[in-house]
Every structure is written in structure tokens, then in C-alpha cells.
Amino acid sequence: MTLEFKLQAWPIVLNTLKIAWITKKAFFNVISLPTFILLVYSALIFKYANNIGFPLALLSMGVLGIGLSWLAIICHRLVLVSDFKVYNNFDFRMGVRSAKFLGMLFQVFIVVSLVEAIVFMSTLFMFNRNLPSIGLEDVKFWIKLFSHVVGGYITARLSLVFPAIAIDKKVSLKWSWVITRGNGFNMFAIVCLFPLFFNFIITMLWRENATDIENAVLSIAMFFVTAIEVIALSLAFKEFESFYSQ
Template sequence: MKALLLPLVAYALLDAIDHMETGSFIIGISSVLSSAFATIIAVTTHRIILLGPDSVSKWGFFNWGVRETVFALHIIALIFFLFFCGFIAKSSYTATFSILDLNSVPWKLLVYIPLIITFVIYVVAFWVIGRVSLAFPAIAINQGVSFRYSWKLTRKHQLLMFLVVIAFPVCIWIPIYLLGKIPYTASVVSVLSLITMVFEIAILSVTYKAIYELEDGS
């Protein structure tokens, strides 16, 4: 759709800059702008799916307002949440190696405990992210729904949200990542990444609509 064309082109150009050997300052600026355009793409996609094409201007959104700010802040909150989970996981390693006598054979077996703890931490983290992700399509259509409401809305659909938000995207991104290891495939990977991003956002929109209508009856 035309509403997504220009934001997608801008995002692709900025993504290309990120992969060039330019100065760290330029890369930093392009990364920030890429994140901004990714937010615009997400908001636009959600609105088209949930409210119809008339809910956005012909060539999409390029003005940054409260809606986009709230949307971006929720994304940042999840990023900090993942960083916190990573900190806990790393701390479990540090604690294990500082307490255990690694020269003792029985203790060596306990070195696997941090691996188990890390696995559990990230499974729980991804489960939480799945539960709260319906806040994003709701924010995009100005419903002002928070993480708390999304948590309540998904209480009967926890497995579905994990599959939609975590498992399914991982299954798609792994082949794209492996393709990127092949020389001279950067352009193909960039296009596939953009298509995949929009597709995943659209799936989240459809999931939100289905669960919202089922749970709220409207």
C-alpha cells in the first residue's frame, strides 16, 4: 500500500547505512531514525488492518505525535525488561563461579545450573512479552490500552500469544539470518526482513482483533 511505501523505503535506506562502514556517530543517528520509522511502519500497519486504509493518509504518517511516542516508550520498556533479564542471567553465572570449587568434579556438574536458570529466565521473559504485546495494536488505534490490560486480555490465550509473538517470528527469522551469511545477499535479506516485519505486525493486529472481539464482545 502507498501508506507504507515511503516509510519502508526510508527504513531500508537507513538500514543500508547501518551496514556500511561509516562513523559511529552516523550509525547512531541512522539507528535512531530507523527505530522511528519502524514505529511509524508498525502504527500504520496496525491502523490499516484494524481500522481500514482510510484511517491513514494516502502516503502514510510522517508526523510524530503522542501516539507514536507512547508506542515507542512501550517498546523501550520491553527492551529494558530484556536487559534486566539478561543482567539476572549473567549474575547467576557470576554467583556460581564465585561460590563453587570448579576443581571438584561434583561441583563441575553444578556449572550447568546457570544454564538452566538462564533458559528459564528467558522463557519467562518471552512469555511475558507475548502476554503484553496486544498493547501495541491498541495504542496504534488510540485505545490507550496498557501492558496491564493486555495481560488481562490474554489470560486465556497465553499459548497463542507465545506462538504469535515469539515462536512464529523465530521460525521465520532463522532462515533469513542464515541467508544473510551467504555473500552478496544483503539486498535480498533487507527486502525479506521488511516483508517479514510488516507480515508479523499484521498478524499481531489480526490476533488483537480476534481476542478483543472474543473477550470484550465488541
């Protein structure tokens, strides 16, 4: 496939921030309750994980994954289906979408993990073979960072499957890889670099011996930052859909 369309990352970032501000009330009304439920549920899991046994803990984490997928799908559909208007979030297909979303997330995780491991080991081998006198401990950090950047690029190229699943479009990882050809670095900017700014701020606000209230506030902030990231990915998906539907 020859891709003529060129995605513009900067306008999408600006539109994401604008939309997040304008529609903040709609987003808050829709995701506040599921966010609160997921926060309480995840806090209980991490508190009692050692006491409930591995099988039950694994099942609980699976339920948490379904819940997080549900929340992501809600955010995607607010952008792609309902145009930021409240819709019926509890139709029976949401469970199916969440399972597909979680399954696709697992596939992306496996692919990216394998790519990062191969890049890390091959790069480390190259340094170890060609520069035996160099202190590898000093460069392992940069090698690992490089492998994470490559993994982020792969993730960005594959990430269009998530908004597609949210609107019941039958897609695959290959489909997302092909459709984003020629726009990989713009997708990387939207999916990886744009969220990095918010995540850095929140990370800087974390501190040791924080109170439960502080941890709860920062956890809520993480959920809303994730919602902003979903808006950006949804807008990118709309750009691709608009071009190819012509």
C-alpha cells in the same frame, strides 16, 4: 478479572498466512516506499556511525526507531482500521503514535531485560549452589535459553499494547498483562514461535561474503516477515477486542 475467552493460536496463524497472501499487493503498495527509505537510511547509519560521533549517531538511531515504529503502526492500521485499504498514512497523529509506540517498546525492553537477567542469575546461582561439581559452562547455554523463553513469554503477554497504540487506545503494560491472562502460551505461540520459523529460514540464507544485492534482498525479506508478524498480532488483538466489546 476472570478471563473466559480462549484465544486460538493455530487459526490465527493460518488466517495470517492467508491474509498475507491475499492482500500482498495492498501491503506491498503501502509499505514498499517507507521500507526502501528505512533500508537506505539504516545502511547509511551503520556505514558512517563511527564518523559522525556518538551524540549524532544516537540521534540517528532514535530517528530510525521512530521510522520503524511508523512502519509497524501502518501495518497495524491496515489490519485494524482500513481493512487492508490504502488510507492517509501521513496525518499529523502518526508522529505522536510513533513516539508512544517507541516509548512503549522501550518499556517492554526494560521489563523483559530485567526479568531475563533475574531468571538467568537465579538459575545459575541454583546450579552453582546445589551442583558444584557440574561444568557450568556446559549448562550456561540452556540457562540462557530458558531465560530467553521466559522473556519471550513476558513479551507476548505485554505485546497487545502495540496494536492498541496504533489505533489510539490508551493502554498500559498492566492492561496487556491482565487481558492476556489465561492465554499466555497461545500469545507466546503467535508472537514468538510463529515468527521463529521465518526468521530461521532467513538466518539460514545469510552467508559470509554476501553481495550487497543479496544483503539488500534479505533485508527487504526481513521487513516483509515483520509485516506478517504484525498481521498476526493485529488479528490476536481483534479477537480480544471483539470478545470484550460484547
